[in-house]
Amino acid sequence: MNLRKFFLIAFKDLRLIFRDPAGLVFMLLAPFALTLGMGALTGRFSGTTQLGISQIPLAIVNQDGGELGKALEDIFTSKELSDLVAAQILTDPTGARALVDQDKLAAAIIVPEGFSQSIFTTESGGNIVAVEFYQNPTRPTSTGIARSILDSFLNQVKIGRVSGTLIIQQLLASGAINPQQAASIGAEVGREVVGNASGSASIKLNSTTVEGSGAKFDILAYLAPGMAMLFLMYTVSFGGRSLLVESRAGTLARMLISPTNPGFVLGGKGFGIFLTAAAQLIILIGGTSLLFRLSWGDGRAVMMLILAAAFGASGWGILMAAVLKTPGQVAITGSAIALLFGILGGSFFDLSMLPEWVRKVGMITPNSWANEGFRILSMGGQLSAIKTNLIALLVMGALLYALGTILISRRGLVRK
């Protein structure tokens, strides 16, 4: 009986929020309009490529002279990436940077001399020569994409280096090789890894789609989740606000006076926030799929990410209701948090443009995990590729719901 009331309260809240014209504007109309507007600005609808995400103009200055520098060149000039990236090989780093400064290039990747050598020969914990990524701040999307390809390559190299070190250590420990042989074998293992990296599935955009066909990066697949998550935070603050509105209006007291366990009343309110958030995301994702012919990727994985994102975000809604005193405070704070989370979570621009510490702070936002998950899926990733994102969002939601419930009980909203 109590469970029935739990759902009754949640569906009542869902119905009420969809009857609120102001709520609908924020929940649905605004994210559609912003996605549409930003899509138009980036050339998604005009077919222009100047600001779009095909043929990203890049320069690669390879001063390395080793296998890794060559492998990096090969990746950016590969046939698989030829639609997405227009890479030119230059020799002068200063000239390449100047072209970026003149807005003729989105970015320049400068591989310094000795890069490969530093990877192959430096012992674990030693210094590695850094690759320079010189980016054009006026082209955040393009530089973000180029940066992500470069990151994929460097990650693969890092994995190879760690694997090589481990193999050498084990061989040395077992007595299979002597220390004099370690350096040459280590270099050989490293070369093997580079060979894998240059043909690696992890950096080939067209090799991981569900149907096996090439997945093309769509700017809307970048913008739409960002906008959906931004406005999702507004929605959950509306939801949290409704708890305080009901407390003031006397309807919360009326529910608590009815023969219903107070825990189910509070749970029903929390579930109502989650339901509203999930409904908003489903409508936005369904809408953008139909209106913009946007492919969000594997349907099952997208649905799981929607539910996890709604859960993680609604936890913040509950926490706001628990901490703030009045519905007005929740509305103001909710708007501020939505904007802040939008910035920290990558709803407005690519997180790679931000300093490392800001990116780390951004991990407390549901936006960051969800945006990344949606992008992975839209570029052909499967459920397994977003496992960390799902776990992070679910843990976030569970912790915030638990904390919010404790604070609400202490505050006497349920029983004074």
Add this chain to the structure above:
Amino acid sequence: MGTMLEVRNLVKKYGEKLAVDDISFDIREGEIFSLLGPNGAGKTTTISILSTLFSPSAGDASILGYSVTKNPMEVKRLIGVVPQEIALYDDMTALENLNFWGEMYGLSGGTLKARVKELLEQIGLADRAKERIKTYSGGMKRRVNIAVGLMHKPRLLFMDEPTVGIDPQSRRAILDSVKALNKEGMTILYTTHYMEEAQELSDRVGIIDHGKLIALGTQSELTAQVGEMDTLILHLGENEDPEHLAQALKTLNGVLQANPSDHTIALVTPSAEELLAPVVSRANELGIKIHSIDMREPNLEAVFLHLTGRALRD
């Protein structure tokens, strides 16, 4: 008649402030019991404790033997509450509100449908049931607010100042419905700061002030406490000084009490008619202008005045 509600030494403290100060009373099955007192006297807090919403700081209360602190679920099934505020969803229709609250009280299917229909007819809103609450007048909202409290046919109904802020016609309709519900056998605890309502409705009255129950009994028992005293209420002009005139009137023969407040003075006297001429004469001597004078025979307001030295509306 058995006992419906027993309240024993109930206390509610907020920090150092005593909102309810050691009150005890019983309500018998089938009676209308009024808690009469000014705003802030502790009426709503008392109802909130009795309806299990607030925990008492001390003491307990039981409804048909079920303790409000130990058996809240059983208590909740027995009671209905009509809160002072309009606790409804403005963006839902009256029909949707009644359905929602009916389900919260465990009604479903045909029983719920029939009960909602019956209540909508009783409150005269069957033809407007599908309109949203926000389009209703204050009086119509009040009627739906009451109907929600009656959804599950409670044995004991708490009505917390149900006539605040509504027009006289709606007020009359609500008072009549309280009487009708009581005739059907429902026990009612009614709180008000309107003396007339308590007088019209109640079998017994508890007078509450500053969280304390200062008097309890039938109306005749209560008015007997002030004897056969009349009350004269003098309404003064805005610029007049009621303190000054009250001091002067205390010296007149037959004046037992002279209590000044905002632009009024309440005089307690064995005979209002005999005192009328000397009062007017004394006011003229002092150059104080009296706008109007009310004469009241012994009533609950006089009891309150007698017990507290203040008028109920203060």
